[in-house]
Amino acid sequence: MNKIKWTELLIFIIGTELVGALSSLLSGNFSSFYSELTRPPLSPPGILFPIVWAILYALMGISAYMVYVSDSDEDEKKKALGLYAIQLFVNFMWSIVFFRFEQVGAALAVLILLIILVVMMIISFRRIRPLAGYLNIPYLLWLIFAAYLNTGILILN
Numbered sequence: 165m166n167k168i169k170w171t172e173l174l175i176f177i178i179g180t181e182l183v184g185a186l187s188s189l190l191s192g193n194f195s196s197f198y199s200e201l202t203r204p205p206l207s208p209p210g211i212l213f214p215i216v217w218a219i220l221y222a223l224m225g226i227s228a229y230m231v232y233v234s235d236s237d238e239d240e241k242k243k244a245l246g247l248y249a250i251q252l253f254v255n256f257m258w259s260i261v262f263f264r265f266e267q268v269g270a271a272l273a274v275l276i277l278l279i280i281l282v283v284m285m286i287i288s289f290r291r292i293r294p295l296a297g298y299l300n301i302p303y304l305l306w307l308i309f310a311a312y313l314n315t316g317i318l319i320l321n
Contacts, residue, residue, distance in 0.1 A: 180224050184218070204315075224300065227295075230289075286301070
């Protein structure tokens with residue numbers, strides 16, 4: 165096992181967390197919009213979302229770091245980290261589309277694309293470092309739950 169490169173690990177984690185924070189910042193006053201919506205059963209309180217996302221972003225950053233420092237083929241690593249970057253961008257866009265522009269249907273389309281990209285990323289990461297893939301399973305499950313919520317909001321509003 166390779167020695168942990170703490171600087172690189174922190175760059176991956178903090179960088180990923182900053183993407184989430186910037187997306188949240190650019191989303192506007194999302195608590196007002198979200199509180200006015202009719203939500204489906206099992207909708208968690210709004211306070212839960214930033215907590216869950218902070219954990220998921222940290223896991224994403226750790227998994228990307230694991231791929232980055234792996235001894236795998238450089239082309240395979242580039243492909244996997246490229247998928248990571250693309251899905252992170254799509255993730256960044258979802259909350260802006262949903263909250264800033266209040267386009268619930270378009271946000272669902274973005275979310276479906278994100279789920280597909282995350283599945284591809286998990287498969288790619290798993291080939292390089294199985295644990296790196298597995299660390300993203302909670303993320304995928306949360307996205308599926310988010311798709312349920314997004315769909316319910318679309319139908320109910």
